[in-house]
Amino acid sequence: MTQKQQMDADATTKGNRRKITLARTYEASLEDVWSLWTTKAGIESWWGPEGFTVKVHKLDLRPEGELLYAMTATGPGQIEFMKSAGMPLTTEARLRYTEVRPMQRLAYVHLIDFIPELEAYDVATVVELHAERNRVRMVVYLDAMHSDEWTQRAVGGWESQLSKVDKLFHRVEE
Numbered sequence: 001m002t003q004k005q006q007m008d009a010d011a012t013t014k015g016n017r018r019k020i021t022l023a024r025t026y027e028a029s030l031e032d033v034w035s036l037w038t039t040k041a042g043i044e045s046w047w048g049p050e051g052f053t054v055k056v057h058k059l060d061l062r063p064e065g066e067l068l069y070a071m072t073a074t075g076p077g078q079i080e081f082m083k084s085a086g087m088p089l090t091t092e093a094r095l096r097y098t099e100v101r102p103m104q105r106l107a108y109v110h111l112i113d114f115i116p117e118l119e120a121y122d123v124a125t126v127v128e129l130h131a132e133r134n135r136v137r138m139v140v141y142l143d144a145m146h147s148d149e150w151t152q153r154a155v156g157g158w159e160s161q162l163s164k165v166d167k168l169f170h171r172v173e174e
Contacts, residue, residue, distance in 0.1 A: 017123075017144040020151070022158055025137045026169035033129055033136045034103050036165065043069070046168065049160035051075025060097075067095040067108070086116045104129060118146065123154075135172060138165075 026033060036042040040056040047054040048071045058068040072090040073079045082089050091114045099107035106127045113120035123143045130137040142158065144151040165171075 020142040022140045025172040028169040030131045046164035049157040051078035
């Protein structure tokens with residue numbers, strides 16, 4: 001690890017990370033959007049960037065409860081990236097819920113333990129849902145990762161997986 005990577009990683013472990021905001025508005029019911037985040041079928045229908053599939057192993061939706069899932073690279077480009085990065089094609093992931101306010105707000109911490117040669121650390125995410133007539137505004141707040149490169153990858157992954165939600169509901173341009 002370079003000195004810059006170590007400094008970035010040190011800042012990450014101390015919680016000195018910038019926040020990223022991603023927002024979408026959908027013509028959908030609040031219940032349908034909430035279920036994407038809170039049910040096994042919902043999560044498996046969209047979670048993970050294009051070229052990856054997700055299998056939920058455990059879903060305990062309560063503060064201090066966990067979401068355990070496996071994400072597997074299935075697309076040729078994703079398989080190639082994982083191999084070239086020295087990462088397995090399937091990674092097990094663990095989220096710990098920190099806040100659950102039905103139909104309003106979901107917060108969790110994701111253990112980042114899949115990056116070779118980097119000590120595991122937590123990334124916080126908050127999802128807020130706002131009903132607006134026959135629409136739902138979904139705002140996702142993410143912690144930046146340990147480096148600009150990995151933050152860009154994470155944001156790209158989020159944009160990719162949110163494009164799956166865009167296919168499930170009619171997205172309203174803001």
